[in-house]
Amino acid sequence: MANTYANSVSALTSRYDLHTHSMRSDGTLTPADLVTRAHAAGIGVLALTDHDVTDGIEEALRTANQLGMSLIAGVEISVTWQGHTVHIVGLNIDATHRPLQEGLARLRAFREWRAVEIGRRLQKKRIDQAYEGARRLAQGEIIGRMHFARFLVDQGYVRGHQQAFRQFLGHGKPGYVPAQWAELSEAVTWIRSAGGRAVVAHPGRYTMKPGELQDFMGAFQDCGGEAIEVISGSHTPEANRRFELVACERGFLASVGSDFHGPEKTWMTLGRLAELPSACIPVWRDWECSGLRTQP
Ligand code: AMP
Numbered sequence: 001m002a003n004t005y006a007n008s009v010s011a012l013t014s015r016y017d018l019h020t021h022s023m024r025s026d027g028t029l030t031p032a033d034l035v036t037r038a039h040a041a042g043i044g045v046l047a048l049t050d051h052d053v054t055d056g057i058e059e060a061l062r063t064a065n066q067l068g069m070s071l072i073a074g075v076e077i078s079v080t081w082q083g084h085t086v087h088i089v090g091l092n093i094d095a096t097h098r099p100l101q102e103g104l105a106r107l108r109a110f111r112e113w114r115a116v117e118i119g120r121r122l123q124k125k126r127i128d129q130a131y132e133g134a135r136r137l138a139q140g141e142i143i144g145r146m147h148f149a150r151f152l153v154d155q156g157y158v159r160g161h162q163q164a165f166r167q168f169l170g171h172g173k174p175g176y177v178p179a180q181w182a183e184l185s186e187a188v189t190w191i192r193s194a195g196g197r198a199v200v201a202h203p204g205r206y207t208m209k210p211g212e213l214q215d216f217m218g219a220f221q222d223c224g225g226e227a228i229e230v231i232s233g234s235h236t237p238e239a240n241r242r243f244e245l246v247a248c249e250r251g252f253l254a255s256v257g258s259d260f261h262g263p264e265k266t267w268m269t270l271g272r273l274a275e276l277p278s279a280c281i282p283v284w285r286d287w288e289c290s291g292l293r294t295q296p
Pocket residue numbers: 026051078143144145146161162165166170261
């Protein structure tokens with residue numbers, strides 16, 4: 001993958017959204033439509049960070065190049081750390097890097113097995129054909145709980161996604177399957193060896209106790225993690241402030257991402273994020289020097 005310096009000047013002054021999903025994972029827009037919408041919303045630098053897959057990047061890059069905006073190749077890797085599921089975003093990666101792709105392929109194989117198992121468990125609750133329904137809704141290779149949530153809504157079992165998670169898919173609920181995702185150190189190593197930066201996604205969303213969260217941040221740093229999302233679409237303003245302080249104290253670079261999944265989720269929308277506080281060092285600080293990867 002070639003590095004170019006295209007768009008580096010606009011990148012300095014642009015608005016950033018470095019965490020978004022397309023229908024290649026559990027978002028609802030095509031990569032092209034996602035980029036078009038982000039551009040219309042005033043985003044100048046967008047990262048596509050689908051769960052455990054990078055298939056959408058080429059299409060997103062083509063559209064971004066047509067529109068004259070910068071597209072950062074990214075991924076959101078599912079990780080299990082001491083029994084907790086955490087998400088590590090990789091930014092500015094070489095998506096063709098073999099060890100990264102082999103690792104992601106392993107996670108996708110686990111997802112497929114888990115999906116069949118979720119279907120089996122829902123069947124016991126007299127919910128028929130859930131796997132088949134979710135598979136149909138998952139238009140890419142990735143199948144996840146969001147597709148089951150959409151199936152449950154479509155079939156009238158629940159009124160909305162939140163209820164689907166609360167009642168069936170969340171931790172400890174009848175359709176929940178304990179997961180063994182990537183090791184933290186594996187995920188960080190895949191990202192770094194692919195030339196990217198590892199970022200803790202939405203740190204305000206984890207259900208760890210304060211001491212555990214400290215340990216997690218330390219473990220992440222010890223294995224080479226360099227950044228956290230300070231501003232996240234799924235954070236409260238208090239969480240943004242809290243992780244600004246964590247970033248400053250620990251010397252993490254800071255990232256900004258909406259976690260946009262589609263226009264249906266109106267509270268997590270493109271182009272409406274708070275600005276990165278001036279005390280933070282942006283994760284994109286040296287991208288202008290090292291070059292944005294703007295070609296597949
Ligand atoms: P998975 O990686 O397949 O286990 O699914 C995780 C995804 O489900 C997240 O990325 C969100 O998109 C979605 N999700 C998780 N918890 C909830 C929730 N409580 N309400 C709505 N969506 C959720």
